[in-house]
Amino acid sequence: MSETRVQFSTIISNQLPAYVREDYPLISELLKQYYIGQEYQGGPIDLIENIDRYIKLDNTTNLSEVVVLSGDLDFDATTINVDPGESPTGTNGFPESYGLLKIDNEVITYTGKTEFSFTGCVRGFVGITSYRSELNKEEVLFSETDSDDHLDQSTITNLSCLFLKEFLVKTKHQFLPGLEERS
Numbered sequence: 001m002s003e004t005r006v007q008f009s010t011i012i013s014n015q016l017p018a019y020v021r022e023d024y025p026l027i028s029e030l031l032k033q034y035y036i037g038q039e040y041q042g043g044p045i046d047l048i049e050n051i052d053r054y055i056k057l058d059n060t061t062n063l064s065e066v067v068v069l070s071g072d073l074d075f076d077a078t079t080i081n082v083d084p085g086e087s088p089t090g091t092n093g094f095p096e097s098y099g100l101l102k103i104d105n106e107v108i109t110y111t112g113k114t115e116f117s118f119t120g121c122v123r124g125f126v127g128i129t130s131y132r133s134e135l136n137k138e139e140v141l142f143s144e145t146d147s148d149d150h151l152d153q154s155t156i157t158n159l160s161c162l163f164l165k166e167f168l169v170k171t172k173h174q175f176l177p178g179l180e181e182r183s
Contacts, residue, residue, distance in 0.1 A: 005049055009035035040098050040160075064093025065165075066155050069103060070116070073150040080108070080118040082156065090116040093158070100127045100159035107145045107159065123147035127159060131166045 012035055013021065013028035021028060038045040068086035080101070082090050091113045094101075101108045101118065107127045111120030124147035133139040172180045 007035065007039050008045065009033075009039055036098065040095070064089060064091075064158055065161055066157050067091070069150060069152060069154040069156055072152050073103070073154075075123065075147040075149050077123075078119070078121045080110070080121055080156065082116045082118075083153065084116050086153070087116075091118065093161070094118075095160050100125070102129060102157040102159050103150045103154050104148065105143075105145060106148050106150070107143055128162060129159060131162060 009032050012031045016028055016031075035045065037043070040046060067090070068083040070081040070083035073080060080103075084090060092115075094113060096113065097111050098109055099113075099118075101110065106123065107125045107129065108118075109122045109125045109127075110118040111122075113119060124145050126142070126144045128140055129143040130141040133141045169180070176182075
């Protein structure tokens with residue numbers, strides 16, 4: 001049986017007293033956006049609510065890390081198509097919304113997805129692109145990018161799964177000392 005977990009961002013406006021909603025109509029939208037910013041995959045609230053799911057190996061080992069771009073992509077495009085021939089699983093394994101992608105050196109977020117496309121893309125985004133800097137292995141690499149053109153067959157990297165990969169490494173170190181580097 002599938003378990004459904006309710007996100008705070010979807011119920012926050014109903015939790016506020018009526019006088020707050022009437023006197024301060026924008027507060028519910030502010031709180032909704034705040035919780036959206038905390039509930040993304042790997043975010044603080046997501047970690048607290050879903051720690052039981054993250055410790056299951058099936059959820060951290062079968063990740064969709066890369067797919068291939070279908071067609072050239074202009075710097076102002078808001079839909080990114082995935083090549084079904086090169087990426088038969090399509091967008092499966094990517095978050096439903098507000099996931100992070102990386103094409104070449106550009107970080108992109110999206111508001112929705114279909115089987116073979118990401119929709120509502122916000123181009124030239126900022127985000128964590130690696131949990132290890134080349135110069136300092138303990139430093140997280142945070143990138144601020146600009147929108148750019150991309151060529152057909154470019155690699156689309158799922159930055160949203162970086163956290164899950166790192167979580168798997170930490171779990172292996174904790175529970176399998178001496179076997180951390182084995183697949």
